[in-house]
Amino acid sequence: MVDEPPRLSDFDDRFEDPSKDPLFNFDDNPSHTHIFNRKELLKVGHVPESARIVGRDDEIEAVAAELRPIVQDQPPNNVMIYGKTGTGKSLVARHVTERAKRAAEAQGASVGMVYVDCAQHNTQTRVARSITRTVNSPDITGFDIPRSGIGSGEYYDYLWDILDQRYNAVVIILDEVDRLENDDVLMQLSRARESGKADCHLGIIAISNKIEYHNELNERVKSSLREEEFVFQPYDANQLREIMNHRRDAFHDSVITDDVIPLTAAFAAQEHGDARKAIEILRHAGELAERQNADRIREEHVRDAQEWAEIDRFEELLRGSTTQVKFILYALALLTENNTDDEFSTSHIYDHYTEIANTLGTKTLSEHRVYELLKEQAFLGVIESTRTGGGRGQGSYLEHRLVQDTDIVLKSVLRDSQLEKLK
Numbered sequence: 001m002v003d004e005p006p007r008l009s010d011f012d013d014r015f016e017d018p019s020k021d022p023l024f025n026f027d028d029n030p031s032h033t034h035i036f037n038r039k040e041l042l043k044v045g046h047v048p049e050s051a052r053i054v055g056r057d058d059e060i061e062a063v064a065a066e067l068r069p070i071v072q073d074q075p076p077n078n079v080m081i082y083g084k085t086g087t088g089k090s091l092v093a094r095h096v097t098e099r100a101k102r103a104a105e106a107q108g109a110s111v112g113m114v115y116v117d118c119a120q121h122n123t124q125t126r127v128a129r130s131i132t133r134t135v136n137s138p139d140i141t142g143f144d145i146p147r148s149g150i151g152s153g154e155y156y157d158y159l160w161d162i163l164d165q166r167y168n169a170v171v172i173i174l175d176e177v178d179r180l181e182n183d184d185v186l187m188q189l190s191r192a193r194e195s196g197k198a199d200c201h202l203g204i205i206a207i208s209n210k211i212e213y214h215n216e217l218n219e220r221v222k223s224s225l226r227e228e229e230f231v232f233q234p235y236d237a238n239q240l241r242e243i244m245n246h247r248r249d250a251f252h253d254s255v256i257t258d259d260v261i262p263l264t265a266a267f268a269a270q271e272h273g274d275a276r277k278a279i280e281i282l283r284h285a286g287e288l289a290e291r292q293n294a295d296r297i298r299e300e301h302v303r304d305a306q307e308w309a310e311i312d313r314f315e316e317l318l319r320g321s322t323t324q325v326k327f328i329l330y331a332l333a334l335l336t337e338n339n340t341d342d343e344f345s346t347s348h349i350y351d352h353y354t355e356i357a358n359t360l361g362t363k364t365l366s367e368h369r370v371y372e373l374l375k376e377q378a379f380l381g382v383i384e385s386t387r388t389g390g391g392r393g394q395g396s397y398l399e400h401r402l403v404q405d406t407d408i409v410l411k412s413v414l415r416d417s418q419l420e421k422l423k
């Protein structure tokens with residue numbers, strides 16, 4: 001039996017020894033608990049060593065071939081990696097760049113590596129700032145680059161100077177590149193050398209979930225980028241199992257019961273083989289076991305962790321939606337739960353929606369506005385709307401159905417404090 005941790009009520013606010021204050025107790029290493037041995041292995045940003053990377057040899061080889069010229073002090077080719085979420089795109093990009101950097105440095109070259117998450121840095125100024133500040137070393141360059149108050153043009157001026165002073169080559173990974181406001185960053189970086197701005201070899205690895213991204217690029221960017229494209233396929237359940245088996249040492253011996261990894265792999269393979277989801281479910285199952293003071297992770301922890309992952313993902317999809325949209329989805333979820341049918345007309349949903357809004361005492365939108373919001377949700381992939389022919393003499397109309405499991409939708413929208421009263 002593991003001892004219960006002290007409760008806050010066991011202490012009063014006259015601590016004799018402030019280092020024992022349970023609110024700020026750093027005695028425990030969060031990475032090493034009775035369940036986890038090396039929890040950091042299950043962090044999504046963690047780049048595992050080669051031996052832990054499963055089933056991506058061909059992709060690693062192909063991307064490496066594009067960066068190989070760096071080792072001979074030649075310009076690398078630009079690369080575009082497409083693939084669904086959790087297919088190892090960021091992992092392979094980081095892994096190969098790191099190895100190319102080490103190999104080139106062994107030949108005496110100076111190579112930089114920059115990783116930019118374009119979902120977070122989605123404007124030209126933010127990307128330029130992030131790259132410039134990463135490659136700068138104030139002790140060497142003497143530049144103190146401001147965080148704000150200057151525009152992208154000035155950041156680029158610093159960047160070209162730093163590249164020429166410090167590096168033979170720099171590889172820039174632009175993750176979720178399709179989230180950038182426009183193609184200006186790609187334009188600047190891909191033309192830096194030919195336009196005489198920087199002498200250093202620049203390689204771009206752009207990553208996207210949207211296969212059609214290339215077609216959306218401006219023709220001038222396409223012609224200067226001239227990238228090699230790779231598409232990463234989802235993993236199958238065997239590969240997902242192997243990926244998790246290679247990180248078993250994140251846990252103490254015998255913490256994982258036999259069915260945990262196969263079940264997690266089955267959940268993560270449901271939509272498409274998503275390694276991110278597999279690792280997140282595994283980590284969360286461990287956290288649940290830990291919170292319950294269980295000595296092992298069991299099937300029920302995995303099931304709860306899977307549900308948590310689904311609710312989280314659905315919430316992510318709804319991020320930025322108003323509470324009114326959640327009322328509408330709640331109305332549709334209740335209709336789905338209480339009927340054998342799963343498709344409903346706008347007016348049917350509207351009736352339920354107004355009941356909910358009245359119960360909560362909030363303002364009610366017009367039926368036309370609800371119709372527009374439903375169409376918006378269909379565009380975002382939250383629901384599916386299909387046009388139905390209507391009978392003789394009747395016009396056609398839209399019917400809507402939830403894409404996601406009803407239970408997940410209900411639990412997710414009820415996390416919004418304004419809907420809590422409905423529980």
Ligand SMILES: Nc1ncnc2c1ncn2[C@@H]1O[C@H](COP(=O)(O)OP(=O)(O)OP(=O)(O)O)[C@@H](O)[C@H]1O
Pocket residue numbers: 042043044045046047048052053054055056083084085086087088089090091092209243275276279
């Ligand atoms: N082949 C693999 N072997 C071992 N671990 C992997 C493999 N592929 C992915 N992973 C792990 O799965 C998680 C997600 O991978 P990664 O971030 O590279 O996916 P991605 O394709 O870039 O997804 P997204 O588009 O969602 O960013 C990471 O923790 C990564 O280490």
